[in-house]
Amino acid sequence: MPRRYLSWMVAAAAASKTIIEVTVVGKDRKGVVADITNFIFQNGGNIEKINQNVVRGLFGMQLEASFVQAKRKDLDAGLKDLAKKLQMEIKVHYQEPDRLRNVAILVSKEPHCIKRILAGRKKGEIKANLAVVIGSEPSLKPVADEAGIPFHSVSHADQAEAERNILDLIEKYNVDLIVLARYMRILTPNFVWRYPNRIINIHPSLLPAFPGAYAYVQAYERGAKIVGCTAHFVTEDLDQGPIICQESFKVSDSDTLDTIKKKGQELEAETLFEAVRLYLEGRLEVYWGKVLVHD
Amino acid sequence: MPRRYLSWMVAAAAASKTIIEVTVVGKDRKGVVADITNFIFQNGGNIEKINQNVVRGLFGMQLEASFVQAKRKDLDAGLKDLAKKLQMEIKVHYQEPDRLRNVAILVSKEPHCIKRILAGRKKGEIKANLAVVIGSEPSLKPVADEAGIPFHSVSHADQAEAERNILDLIEKYNVDLIVLARYMRILTPNFVWRYPNRIINIHPSLLPAFPGAYAYVQAYERGAKIVGCTAHFVTEDLDQGPIICQESFKVSDSDTLDTIKKKGQELEAETLFEAVRLYLEGRLEVYWGKVLVHD
Amino acid sequence: MPRRYLSWMVAAAAASKTIIEVTVVGKDRKGVVADITNFIFQNGGNIEKINQNVVRGLFGMQLEASFVQAKRKDLDAGLKDLAKKLQMEIKVHYQEPDRLRNVAILVSKEPHCIKRILAGRKKGEIKANLAVVIGSEPSLKPVADEAGIPFHSVSHADQAEAERNILDLIEKYNVDLIVLARYMRILTPNFVWRYPNRIINIHPSLLPAFPGAYAYVQAYERGAKIVGCTAHFVTEDLDQGPIICQESFKVSDSDTLDTIKKKGQELEAETLFEAVRLYLEGRLEVYWGKVLVHD
Amino acid sequence: MPRRYLSWMVAAAAASKTIIEVTVVGKDRKGVVADITNFIFQNGGNIEKINQNVVRGLFGMQLEASFVQAKRKDLDAGLKDLAKKLQMEIKVHYQEPDRLRNVAILVSKEPHCIKRILAGRKKGEIKANLAVVIGSEPSLKPVADEAGIPFHSVSHADQAEAERNILDLIEKYNVDLIVLARYMRILTPNFVWRYPNRIINIHPSLLPAFPGAYAYVQAYERGAKIVGCTAHFVTEDLDQGPIICQESFKVSDSDTLDTIKKKGQELEAETLFEAVRLYLEGRLEVYWGKVLVHD
Structure with a gap:
């Protein structure tokens, strides 16, 4: 593997960071990007990738964040609240490399x-x-x-x-x-x-x-x-x-x-x-x- | 103007917020998104829009952030440092509605x-x-x-x-x-x-x-x-x-x-x-x- | 109407020629172009436009010909024979400007x-x-x-x-x-x-x-x-x-x-x-x- | 070679026919198709393929014809006359399989x-x-x-x-x-x-x-x-x-x-x-x- 492609995921894992993937889907409205990114920051996360799109009025966002110490319970609860507030469907995927897919x-x-x-x-x-x-x-x-x-x-x-x-x-x-x-x-x-x-x-x-x-x-x-x-x-x-x-x-x-x-x-x-x-x-x-x- | 299009810019202005636009261009490398978004967040900004792209190894990011109190001097200095660290060209546009274009x-x-x-x-x-x-x-x-x-x-x-x-x-x-x-x-x-x-x-x-x-x-x-x-x-x-x-x-x-x-x-x-x-x-x-x- | 667009149809009509349109559709096989064009020629026609195409093995040809004296009966009978020989569907449209469409x-x-x-x-x-x-x-x-x-x-x-x-x-x-x-x-x-x-x-x-x-x-x-x-x-x-x-x-x-x-x-x-x-x-x-x- | 692809060229050669290819290029004008196809017929040729196109006012036609007995001299002279009359450039390629290309x-x-x-x-x-x-x-x-x-x-x-x-x-x-x-x-x-x-x-x-x-x-x-x-x-x-x-x-x-x-x-x-x-x-x-x- 060429060094320039050394994945930040691999690097993150090496540094014992936790990676989470968040998807947000719902009717497009203003302020969603700010609310989600703020939530990640306030919980100690770094935004590694972020991507948004709107098609026919439907908003979709994918975000990858790394945490030195991810408090899964807090993240789950907080994103659940955020989903209710924003009237969006929010889902989190935790990377658990050892679990059978x-x-x-x-x-x-x-x-x-x-x-x-x-x-x-x-x-x-x-x-x-x-x-x-x-x-x-x-x-x-x-x-x-x-x-x-x-x-x-x-x-x-x-x-x-x-x-x-x-x-x-x-x-x-x-x-x-x-x-x-x-x-x-x-x-x-x-x-x-x-x-x-x-x-x-x-x-x-x-x-x-x-x-x-x-x-x-x-x-x-x-x-x-x-x-x-x-x-x-x-x-x-x-x-x-x-x-x-x-x-x-x-x-x-x-x-x-x-x-x-x-x-x-x-x-x-x-x-x-x-x-x-x-x-x-x-x-x-x-x-x-x-x-x-x-x- | 239909209400659903009520611009967050207009809304921000009404709330006497400051809007800044940041562009980042340079050779693609990992970690740029995290560094830039963290900087905005640590300076009290909300990320309203963020967009990135890579073409032929060139990375480009456009970001709009709103601040209740933007300390222009700090932002300018901080982004200048960041540009040096990331070896990217970073530019800030402040919205100054009254200035002749x-x-x-x-x-x-x-x-x-x-x-x-x-x-x-x-x-x-x-x-x-x-x-x-x-x-x-x-x-x-x-x-x-x-x-x-x-x-x-x-x-x-x-x-x-x-x-x-x-x-x-x-x-x-x-x-x-x-x-x-x-x-x-x-x-x-x-x-x-x-x-x-x-x-x-x-x-x-x-x-x-x-x-x-x-x-x-x-x-x-x-x-x-x-x-x-x-x-x-x-x-x-x-x-x-x-x-x-x-x-x-x-x-x-x-x-x-x-x-x-x-x-x-x-x-x-x-x-x-x-x-x-x-x-x-x-x-x-x-x-x-x-x-x-x-x- | 600009003179350069003076239609050959109009011109043909002025010269009291008859215009016919022939369509040929069927399973693609060699020799069709030769047989159809020969038939037109042998019946005294001039080929004004000719176009062929093949899509998914289906052959289609459209042809316009002008005749000084078109013997409709002979043309109809001849094309019917040709259709049988070539195993193609052949149709003729005669231009009859005065007939209600x-x-x-x-x-x-x-x-x-x-x-x-x-x-x-x-x-x-x-x-x-x-x-x-x-x-x-x-x-x-x-x-x-x-x-x-x-x-x-x-x-x-x-x-x-x-x-x-x-x-x-x-x-x-x-x-x-x-x-x-x-x-x-x-x-x-x-x-x-x-x-x-x-x-x-x-x-x-x-x-x-x-x-x-x-x-x-x-x-x-x-x-x-x-x-x-x-x-x-x-x-x-x-x-x-x-x-x-x-x-x-x-x-x-x-x-x-x-x-x-x-x-x-x-x-x-x-x-x-x-x-x-x-x-x-x-x-x-x-x-x-x-x-x-x-x- | 699958039989259905048995080339008419091969077939023509077997039947000791002569194949010629004619290209016509020039400023688009009416009547060209009729004049060229008539010429071929009158000289005893069968039109095997014919294709025309117009791009930006330029007309192009490619035609392949087979002759039981092609009189090369007559064809060359006749097409030369036709080129002059139509103010088009007309070229003939004779198939001479044995000539070094x-x-x-x-x-x-x-x-x-x-x-x-x-x-x-x-x-x-x-x-x-x-x-x-x-x-x-x-x-x-x-x-x-x-x-x-x-x-x-x-x-x-x-x-x-x-x-x-x-x-x-x-x-x-x-x-x-x-x-x-x-x-x-x-x-x-x-x-x-x-x-x-x-x-x-x-x-x-x-x-x-x-x-x-x-x-x-x-x-x-x-x-x-x-x-x-x-x-x-x-x-x-x-x-x-x-x-x-x-x-x-x-x-x-x-x-x-x-x-x-x-x-x-x-x-x-x-x-x-x-x-x-x-x-x-x-x-x-x-x-x-x-x-x-x-x-």
Whole structure:
């Protein structure tokens, strides 16, 4: 790892500091930044990163702070009060490196990606508690059942309602990492902002090429000679989040759209699994939109 | 003005608070956010807005803070020390609503926009100290001379050097507002981040349509039936900054590219002038990328 | 009308030539261009315009030819044979300037645009046979009923099937012009290529700004100070077809998304109606992607 | 080679037909399509492909026709007359598969791509007459000199004039293939339309990702984990022409912008050379924007 990338998280840990991540989501109003930052300062915290955004009147803030001595009880109580005062939803994530991570897998119809993750856990390639599988439809219930993981089918007739239901499940299972294993829906900022750098998606192209739907069709029609896939963190900008892993293969004249899709899907499964593995091993750091993979 | 837009600046002023704007630009390094925000907090300030960005290894931060009692001397000295420690360039702008604004006008070859501003000041339509005209070439020196304003021609053979020279002039003339009056160069983040919401440009299209060069040609070839122009604040994203004013006219079959350009240029001059006027009257507020025009 | 735009159609008519438009759509195969152009030539025609495209293996060709003496019977029979041989669907449109045009109006839920067209016909502002109204859902049946126009609701559960059903209706009613009066579906090339410059859509933005869905929301969030709408011919590129008419209005700080939508919808109705009127009066010529409006 | 791609060129050759390619470029005027297609028909030709475009008032047409018996003398004379009548520049390329191809290499400063081509010819990997090297500046004259190839430095102060001068050289050396070996200028339609599928460029990214300038910088800043390059035919749409070859490599955290550029340049040289080799071996067919590589 090049020294210039020596993570402040690592440095903080070395200095036995505590890192907390705070997310704030709610209807936009003035004064939120001042109130939150003041609260952190008054409790002895240093603001290491801070980011805010507003989309369609919805405000989202992500903040990372370091504490020499974090009084978790005081922070929790204080932020709860602040949430009430500001009428915002505020959530705190404490970094507890030694705790087994709880993982939610979101799926639609395609089984190849979830199957690779399940196989990887079985083989001991990853250590994690695969806590819950959530489907935008019931197709993959048997896959979850066989692995002995709770499966919830969430109706997506109304996307906002679907997201509320998924958020409830995420909360209930105390989820640390959300894996979109060919989950074919687009999550809104209201969802995404609550889990910065905690949602991993697999996209069937070498982003930024061929974003959006029908990536293989687009690549095939464009005559691309190299096709691939990208595992990335999810942000409010569709298919533009930080890239974790990319894999590719060559296309020849004898390939059809079908053979490209088939090869692509195998690669998707491996690439997503690799990204999940790196995450669970604590080796990923996001820095200004780029993912650093630490040894 | 709708109540929900009641500016915190206005509110702060009403509460006799002082607002300061701080810009930080330099080679990206860890810990800058923590150091700057801590400094503000320890000096009794509330952080109202904070924004950071990194492009090509260059870090930029803009921050607005309110103080019940701002000790200008302490702030200046402290930030100077911080700049030395962090090896960053830090600048503070104090809001002094009653001071006459110093304006720099940047030009290339086209005279119509600068002429409108000069005429407007002569007629008393705006109150400002037109401090300096800077040209990417010497063509418009006579225009500045006639108005009795210092003119500096800055060679743009090397854009980075050109920007350093312009920044020196901006500093020397203590400029509050930079007006790009058909200045045909693209300013880099290193320049733009130092003057958030203080650089106004005129673009010859109804943005976001037809960004980039050759806007009239594009509109003409696309067969647009309405053509216009946009005055906007300049950000690091070309032609994507907050829109201040837009004006338009109808195109008919009898219009040629030449008649469109001619009508467009007249409109550019008026639209840029209107934006400058609104700025100087303190009526513009930028809020999440949108410009609010207060009465 | 500037002389340089003197239409060859007009010129052809003056020379008492006959103009025919031929569309060819089908699975891509070699030799089609040669067979069709040879046929035209051997029947004494001049090829004035010719355009081909392939999307996802579907071939589409549009061709305009002029004849000093067009033997309609021979052409019809020959093209029918050719269609069988090439296994392509071939259609011929003869220009019959004096015949009353048959118009199909496609709608979804919003009534403002269709209502304006119905009112315009009632007032005699346009002359046309409003032959059929086709809805992607049944909401607007009462509007068609009241005007005494047949209404067909076509299920869009499957877009390909929906298009086949609409094409059947279009054929049945011998439709010359298809008006998309806030029809909220995207037509595929298979549909669009059969009616080059015969499908008019209304889009709620000043294209090319804000294409796609949610145009008003996008304009509002971007802080556009001028908002408008565009009537355009439909091509296979969504929202990129030749622009017929554009209208706009100014947005002020007191406007909300709701007031913008309301003003926008009124303008949509007027703008689409104006485009339909110009079409029916034979005053529109499409020339290299631009629409010329003849006096 | 899959049967469905059996080229009509191959088929035509098998049937001992002659294929000619005609390009027409000039100021747009009506009637050109009719005149040219009529000429082909009257001389016994079949039109296999035809494509036209207009950009900024400039008309360009490319046409491929097959003849059972092509009378070259008549065709040449007739098209010359037609060019005079239409005031257009018309050029004919006859397919002469057995003739050694004349190649022009266009360069700017970077030597790696041209050097690879020169080495390849020396080693006998390609058979071609490297007829001329044209530089947008004189830097690479020594490289051409050493290989014994005429070098012409063309001033690019005025792009239109530069293109006229290059076209003269291309004509003088009777060039069949133009290779852009890191030639850092953008050719206009007026140039490109004269050599459809005869200009090969190398772009330092996996197109369509990272088009335009600074492709490596963009890829590095975006955090791409796979970086590559693309050899493609040049069309009027910058970096959007048919893709011939693509090659890629993996980026790790230890890579800097410099190491990425270094690896990229080696790959550029190989990839461009491979594309040139395939072209010279007559193995490339462009079909609806895709390149088929025949065995």
